[in-house]
């Protein structure tokens with residue numbers, strides 16, 4: 616789907632365990648300016664419900680599993696993140712919702728910019744309008 620992509624990272628496995636390195640402008644297709652993680656989310660909670668005008672992100676479920684709905688006025692897709700070697704890239708102008716946080720899910724998010732409230736569109740109707748005017 617447009618502006619989204621599933622990435623599979625290389626794992627360094629040895630007798631001591633597994634290690635995945637992530638580097639900005641390399642494995643991650645932008646300069647990483649912010650990192651946050653979401654955890655201890657009750658199973659009946661659905662969150663997100665926004666799009667970004669400029670921000671790019673990569674979402675990685677480093678423990679447990681979570682479902683991500685990504686959506687535009689044209690198409691939608693549900694991606695299950697349940698493996699620390701999988702990352703979901705989400706670029707600008709994509710609506711997202713996160714739900715079904717299971718098994719102690721920890722969702723790590725790498726972002727291309729600092730937190731900026733003005734970059735968010737939090738109402739689906741406004742997002743649809745913005746999307747249609749832009750495309």
Ligand code: TYD
Nearest residue numbers: 649650651653661662663664665713729730
């Ligand atoms: P929120 O945007 O509601 O999370 P999501 O949409 O991913 O479910 O963020 C929850 C709270 O955390 C809200 O008060 C804003 C704050 N916050 C920051 O202060 N910095 C950040 O980088 C993020 C992502 C959120």
